[in-house]
Amino acid sequence: MTHEYSAGRRMGRALLLGIVALAGAAGPAGPVAAQVHNSSYELSLALANEAAVEAVRACAEKGWPVSAAVVDASGETRVLLKGDHSTVHTRTSSFRKAYTVVTLGPVFGFDALSAFVEKTRNGPNTAALASLPDVLLLAGGVAVKAKGEIVAAIGVGGAPGGEKDEACAAAGLARIADRLPR
Numbered sequence: 001m002t003h004e005y006s007a008g009r010r011m012g013r014a015l016l017l018g019i020v021a022l023a024g025a026a027g028p029a030g031p032v033a034a035q036v037h038n039s040s041y042e043l044s045l046a047l048a049n050e051a052a053v054e055a056v057r058a059c060a061e062k063g064w065p066v067s068a069a070v071v072d073a074s075g076e077t078r079v080l081l082k083g084d085h086s087t088v089h090t091r092t093s094s095f096r097k098a099y100t101v102v103t104l105g106p107v108f109g110f111d112a113l114s115a116f117v118e119k120t121r122n123g124p125n126t127a128a129l130a131s132l133p134d135v136l137l138l139a140g141g142v143a144v145k146a147k148g149e150i151v152a153a154i155g156v157g158g159a160p161g162g163e164k165d166e167a168c169a170a171a172g173l174a175r176i177a178d179r180l181p182r
Contacts, residue, residue, distance in 0.1 A: 043070070043144055043152040047176045048078040051144070055156050055172030056083040059164070066158030066168060069094040070144075073151050075103050075134070083158070090158035097141035097165070098155030099134045105143050106150050113155075114139035114166050140165030142173050146181045 048070040055068035060083055067090035070079040082091050101113050110116040117137050120126045130137050139162025144152035154172045156165040 041146040041149075041151050041181055042072060043078065043146075043180075045078060047179060048152065051154050051172035051176045052079040052081045053172075054175035055154055055168045056081050058171035059156065059159050059168040060084065062159075062164075064159035064164060064168070065090075066156050066165065067091045067094040068169070068172060069098045069155045070172075071095065071098040071102050071153055071155070073102060075099045078152065086158045093136060093138070093140070093157030094155040094165075096134050096136035096155065097138065097157060097169075098153040100136055101141040101143050101153035101155065102150060104129075104135070105153070111143040111145065111150070112139075112166060112170075113137075113141035114163060117162070138162045138165075140169060142166060142169045144173060144176075144180065 052068040052070050056066055059066040065083050065085035065087070067080065067082045067086050069077060069081075069091075072078050077095060080091060080095060097113055100116070101110075104116065105111060108116060108119070110119070117139050120129060120137060126137065129135060140157060140159075141153055141155040143150040144154060154169040156169040156172075159165045159168060
């Protein structure tokens with residue numbers, strides 16, 4: 001990781017924390033306790049990989065070349081798969097969708113990125129949120145939850161429309177859902 005990229009990520013996280021603090025001052029969207037990762041559960045590499053493979057497979061089956069990313073609760077990449085014939089930008093969009101879900105989902109109370117995109121569509125703070133590093137306000141990401149808490153997220157990029165990306169991300173989640181702690 002280059003120094004510039006690392007410094008940019010740190011500044012982005014600091015900016016995100018500032019916006020989260022401002023959002024909290026205006027009133028939380030959900031339970032305040034949901035804003036902090038309290039679980040000791042971490043999605044295993046095996047489950048993260050299985051979810052990403054299934055997401056890419058589900059889209060490929062429909063003729064959509066995509067990439068899929070799975071990030072942990074801190075927004076760090078666990079798995080990034082670039083599907084056959086997917087374009088280079090799908091790697092970035094899949095990561096950013098997963099990152100948006102895992103970092104903003106607990107704060108604003110959403111499990112699917114499409115719900116947040118709809119909620120913020122005409123909001124006064126949408127431009128500020130969209131300007132945060134690694135945040136992408138396009139459908140295509142879903143939360144992975146254990147014991148009611150977001151512990152990871154799956155993002156997909158490359159299908160012809162965010163709702164299609166999100167359906168493939170949901171297929172990845174469905175593949176592993178029965179093995180997550182309830």
